[in-house]
Amino acid sequence: MTSKLRIVILGLSITSSWGNGHATTYRGLVRELVARGHELLFLERDQPWYAANRDLPNPPWGRTELYASLDDLRERFQAPVRDADLVIVGSFVPEGVAAGDWVQRTARGLTAFYDIDTPVTLARLARGEHDYLAPRQIPGYDLYLSFTAGPTLQRLEREFGSPRARPFYCSVDPTLYYPEPQPPRWDLGYMGTYSDDRQPGVERLLLEPARRHPPGRFIVAGPQYPQHIAWPANVEYQPHLPPAEHRSFYNRQRWTLNITRADMVQAGWSPSVRLFEAAACGTPILSDRWQGIEELLAPGREIVLADSTEQALAVLRDWGEDERARLAERARERILAGHTAAHRAEQLEGYALELLRAGTGASRTSRTGAAPQARPHLEPAS
Secondary structure, three states: OOEEOEEEEEEOOOOOOOOOOHHHHHHHHHHHHHHOOOEEEEEEEOOHHHHOOOOOOOOOOOEEEEEOOHHHHHHHHHHHHHHOOEEEEEOOOOOHHHHHHHHHHHOOOEEEEEEOOHHHHHHHHHOOOOOOOOHHHHHHOOEEEEOOOOHHHHHHHHOOOOOOEEEOOOOEOOOOOOOOOOOOOEEEEEEOOOOOOOHHHHHHHHHHHHHHOOOOOEEEEOOOOOOOOOOOOOEEEEOOOOHHHHHHHHHOEEEEEEOOOHHHHHHOOOOOHHHHHHHHOOOOEEEOOOOOHHHHOOEOOOEEEOOOHHHHHHHHHHOOHHHHHHHHHHHHHHHHOOOEHHHHHHHHHHHHHHHHHOOHHHHHHHHHOOOOOOOOOOEEOO
């Protein structure tokens, strides 16, 4: 038996996965928190590009509400935020600085910043870009849930004053991502929204191998790719792949490619949610290299790392089917043992209960000047 928590999450999106990896992460986390007996309210800014591409308009777990503006947020959700045991503000929330200030002023319980983009966030802060988080706010969040582990956690505490920076990787939903044997359609595939800093890796490890290996079959799936890209004849391009099609996508590849954004390569310890999803599907992973990946999956045994076109081609040409299947199964076992949405829900619950039982939420008085508040009441969860 645990304690029932009232949790409010202000996130980028849970209703639409268009152009973002946040929605699938939030869906698994929210579902598992509700399954553990917690009361969930997810607040999402109503944006036209998500409204036009909602693949889960009414999430069946907890309660989801759309708000039209900051004023709408403040007017309609003052009481739930005030009375919650834990309020989480996510990265890339529109007008996130103003929303975060309001949360820190209003909440009586714990507040947390959930950074699904930690290296990108820190790079933006270094450039003076404070659209969804300002450096002055970091000490005001009781907990900084970081997509990135390793030395970045110490940096958040020492350089930015976070009272508690904790690792909080993305995760996979094993009820949605699992092996589903199908005839392979592609030798190598990649899924990801276009970004300038990832594109050199896509070029080096997929497009150039495709040019040099005409019999091979390749695919790139994701929105926002420029029209000027010259796709090789044996590369299929799909602008958007809704989550309902992800499992089939992975299961039809002999290998899937993981490419990491430059800021995340520099920081290390920043695994993409796509890496977890592919592993859970039992699809062998070919990845670029970054520090900390060996702590997640063992190179050569659970994942293959490549730095060059030649290395990628050698993987596609030289690995036998049995060897490829064994590597994929070892990766699947490793990920399911510690990186499912259920693991993350339990992890978050542990972080929150530890701080609430220590009375941490009330300590915000010294950081915001708010009047002291009583500790939240924790109800037993059935």
